[in-house]
Amino acid sequence: MSRTRTDDDTGPAAYDAAPFVPEDAGLDALRRAAAGCRGCPLYEDATQTVFGQGDADARVLLVGEQPGDQEDRAGEPFVGPAGRLLDRALEEAGIDRDRAYVTNAVKHFKFTVPERGKRRIHKAPTLREAKACRPWLTAELARVRPEVVVALGATAGKALLGGSFRVSRDRGVLLDLPSDPDGPRVLATLHPSAILRADDREAAYAGFLTDLKAAAKALRGAP
Template sequence: MEHVELITESDFIGWRAWARSLLHQYIASESIYWDDIPTGSEKAPALTRKLPESPSPLRLPRPVQDLIPAVIASGHPERFSLLYRLLEHIRGGCPSFTDTTLWKDLVALAHETRRAAIALRQILPPSCSDNIKICRIHVSPSLLDSQAPALISLRAAPWLIHTEGRLLLYENGQLFFSTAAIEAECLADDAQLLTHARSTAQPVYKSAYWKAIFPLTITPTPSFIEKAPSLETLRAYSVDCALCPLCRPALRTVFGEGNPDAKILFVGEQPGDQEDRRGRPFVGPAGQLFDRALQEAGGERSRYWISNAVKHFNFIQRGDRRIHQKPESQHIQACSPWITAERRLLHHHVTVMLGVTGASALLGRPVKVTRERSRLFTLPDGTTGLVTVHPSSLLRQPDEQKRQGDYIKFVNDLRLALSAL
């Protein structure tokens, strides 16, 4: 028997290296014992290890590449062995391996794992408060490991998640983890669990253990987005959005937030620097001005839904600064499934379009704000529409007297939107 020791339940890197080597040697799956370190084991993962170096003995079809991370994240006790058996089928040149029971079982397992990942993402609320969110859940440690990047992207505010055999703490922009079993007395209340986490968890970036993990992403397609059953699910999908190139330089997808029963939907252009960092729309200087104007108009932000036509920050880097760039038509078009889905899932009566980009995205045509603002009209979806300026335009106005006049007009536009209810 070949005894292969993996350093974690999520050791994708170790499994891949050994699988390549064993396939090269034509070692049969029945002769391999895959030993991933059990949860809570006293056996610490090796800080350094020598993995076999073998070229990949076969070219994997894309569906197989997408399947492997999901199966490993599933926590199934035979996942490493089952995946190796699949590679044997492919190496044997079987053209119909997708018709085998093994393939169908693995596809079903991957499907259930992705559903569990979406459910896991939904336990973390948006970063509307800087208070730490503490969650106790029952999922496989390997699933929690695979979703750590997504959870960080979903909630920039601090959080702590504990499941049997794994503890993840995200605080001060850094992820900490522990694999040791937690004593019962440390679980008595949230304060004790947090104290225990802060005293025992180690930083992920220092850990060889964590470098072996491959994150499970669930890249949404427009048809996938269109079928989302709720705003919470839509937000969970948005983490892995790759519909346009803006997803690569931006820190995260900034999804809409607010009251899911909102009667008014506000749609702006795109996140700015602060929004991208904090994971919330309209929290930078323009957002603060918007909140103040909304209050003066008689409204309260928490009662409404706030979103953007584009969900990623478009910028150019100049030294330490990220300079806002107007999104291009390709970005607006690529992002349209998101705002369309938000509008479908909300039951709002009024849609307020803030600025040219928000208005053009929703109306599907060029818009001149100065010509179309400050009047109510009916949109194709039956809601009442109103076009007004984006609050950032007020901040860019150099003339103080004109800025004050424009601000009063903006407040009046918001007051008109509220009156339409």
Template sequence: MTAILPHRTQTSAGRASRARQALDEHFDGSISELREAAKDCRRCQLWRDATQTVFGEGPDNAKVIFVGEQPGDQEDLAGKPFVGPAGKVFDAILDDAGVDRQKVYVTNAVKHFKFEPRGKRRIHSKPTAGEVQACRWWLDREFALIKPELAVALGATAALSLLGKAIPVTKMRGQVIEREDGLRVFITIHPSFILRIREPVDKEAERERFLRDMREVKRLMVA
């Protein structure tokens, strides 16, 4: 993939310097330095309405990276990934599956919250393929620095970013796809899907399916 260099404003000499370092295709700084550089990302227009960049979090030697779609309303305000309603579902199911969130890295395919204002509410809007491609620049560098053994694509947008093509997630969930670079990508749904199910019986059934997926992720972590 041809990298498109990120535009950024120079809000301070230090942050501008870090942003310039991140332009280097062979960036060898730390994940914390990359996170700082991302604060000034202007690769697409989503930064204009978002509160802030929401970068990934987790240990820099994590064996697994979970990739979601984008920050939600609460993530945008807090500056942290997966802290809203879907994040709470995610945490609870990881715990049930025996996966320690403190030992995995969690990020999103798109680092700014895309939304449509409706009165005082901000309603999630799916990012375009172009926006996903623009933010792939940062995701690639997260992977290059952390060097995980496994990636978990949480939903279609994450799968598109990780694989470079659209796939039918509901048909392929639970499968592992190996990329040309050797990275294994486990396909599953985004936990927000569970929240959107209204019927209690169906919601519980989907939660159990996602729990099985996370147990398989744990098995792959130690395989």
């Protein structure tokens, strides 16, 4: 059953998705509810909510930043170029994506359109928008109960580990989830799209793969 909503605690002005999150709901019910989320203004321009997808009993859960243009149109996370790179790296690292759960810290596509163009250009979500969307991610973590969470990029890292998180400093090592010290360990790395933009893609990809292999090692329980 959903929480009771009032004019004071719901809608874009509140910047809080919590009133839209059904209590004690499974992933399918959460996905249906998320389609109607109005917890921040991003829903106004996005095509649809892009909720997480994958194995409900996954041992590893991967969190990206937000859906991109192709994800926004398809309604599925990581189906564009960054998703294809992620698939390749997961396979090489020994992580089965079909047995993983993949989602984003922010569930709506944020973009800008140049005055003389039609192509929608990705725009990074603000910390306020990521915080507003955090109740959906919290619910996903609670339902899936993974052993390891992989934070893909700065937005995901800050959503999970707090505002002091830095990819350059904290990547590649297992960290405790501040909101649940007895819960899953968190391992941060680059977002796949950052690799696609890198001047030296080969080196960026090698580092990304090393981080994912560390996550795979943790899943195997290796010291």
